[in-house]
Amino acid sequence: MAYYDALHHGHIPDGHKLRWVGRQRGDSTFTLVDEEAEKAARPEPVPVINVPDVLNRPHPLVRATRKALGRSRTMVDTRGAPEVIPLLLSRPLVDRALRIMDALLTEAENRGYQVEAHTELHRGEPVHSVAVVIRGRAFPLSLTELTTKVPHEPTPEEIRRQERNRWTQVPKYDEKPNGRLSVGAPAGSWQHRSYSYSDSPRWTLESRLGHLLQGFEHSVAEAERIQREKELREAEQQRRQYAVIAQARARQIEEHRAEILLEQVQAWRRAAEIRDFCRAARARADASTPSTGELQCLQWAEEYAAKTDPLLSPLAPPPDPSADRESLRRFLKADPATSPWPFDARGRWTGPAEIQTGPRP
Numbered sequence: 001m002a003y004y005d006a007l008h009h010g011h012i013p014d015g016h017k018l019r020w021v022g023r024q025r026g027d028s029t030f031t032l033v034d035e036e037a038e039k040a041a042r043p044e045p046v047p048v049i050n051v052p053d054v055l056n057r058p059h060p061l062v063r064a065t066r067k068a069l070g071r072s073r074t075m076v077d078t079r080g081a082p083e084v085i086p087l088l089l090s091r092p093l094v095d096r097a098l099r100i101m102d103a104l105l106t107e108a109e110n111r112g113y114q115v116e117a118h119t120e121l122h123r124g125e126p127v128h129s130v131a132v133v134i135r136g137r138a139f140p141l142s143l144t145e146l147t148t149k150v151p152h153e154p155t156p157e158e159i160r161r162q163e164r165n166r167w168t169q170v171p172k173y174d175e176k177p178n179g180r181l182s183v184g185a186p187a188g189s190w191q192h193r194s195y196s197y198s199d200s201p202r203w204t205l206e207s208r209l210g211h212l213l214q215g216f217e218h219s220v221a222e223a224e225r226i227q228r229e230k231e232l233r234e235a236e237q238q239r240r241q242y243a244v245i246a247q248a249r250a251r252q253i254e255e256h257r258a259e260i261l262l263e264q265v266q267a268w269r270r271a272a273e274i275r276d277f278c279r280a281a282r283a284r285a286d287a288s289t290p291s292t293g294e295l296q297c298l299q300w301a302e303e304y305a306a307k308t309d310p311l312l313s314p315l316a317p318p319p320d321p322s323a324d325r326e327s328l329r330r331f332l333k334a335d336p337a338t339s340p341w342p343f344d345a346r347g348r349w350t351g352p353a354e355i356q357t358g359p360r361p
Helices: 004-008 035-043 060-067 090-111 156-165 206-287 292-310 325-331
Strands: 016-020 029-035 075-077 089-091 113-122 127-134 137-151 173-184 197-198
Touching: 035 113, 060 090, 075 090, 075 156, 089 090, 089 173, 090 127, 090 137, 090 173, 090 206, 113 137, 137 206, 173 206, 197 206, 206 292, 206 325
Parallel strands: 089 137
Antiparallel strands: 016 029, 075 089, 113 127, 127 137, 137 173, 173 197
């Protein structure tokens, strides 16, 4: 009653509809749906790839395949021939199969993709295929006829062999071609079962070609998304490693400067003590007659104090220590051999410019 009351008495806003769930069992749920938003959220329809009725100007690979068909009147198998489309099907299906592949390969090239003949090794054996290449990612293709299991009828030879040896195994079933076509990754490739479409009671293979290409495009987009995320993670990990190394470098430089500073303080104190010593020695000498040797000794001591006193020359930060892995090992918690090294041979920072590599002077 509530549903019909809302529906027929103007309780539903314009552009909306009322959806009722739970009519048969469970709780009844009414949802007010924005029709425009629902329509916008629907995926775009998959473009249909039209398969020609007649091959007037076939794709070069289709022409090459037609020449390689052979004279068999029952089954056609071009899987062992390079530079052609791999086919395994009944002879009456050849024309339809070639028209399907012609439409698929032509549409792929019209969308800006490459179509190439590929040969890969599988367990040491060559596997030939035709591949659609989208932004460097190849999708090998072959077209085969599906089979149905039927009871095996023993041949006279199999019957005689089994009579001679009762342990002889006779197959219970045979694989019989059933007239349904399937296009997808070759059976011998590592991508087998990754993607394929075939005739079914609900649709024909021709109506699935657009879905096949769309699946390729989605796979490429997803692979690129995963690759971008991986690159971002690796870049962030490397940035963190660089930050750790930069902090270690800052500690190394600060410790090095502190050592130099303490040495300068000690040198300044020694110079001051030497001058005090020289003044006391001269005061004593003034009270008596100093010898020439004593005067020379005092002169050398005063000159030595002047040379070693750091305050008699302008102060400047000392040169930074070496930035090689071994020098920074004790400042790093991690093994420097496993980290990317952002210093060149001259100790210059080559990592991100925004990372501070040392204490400010």
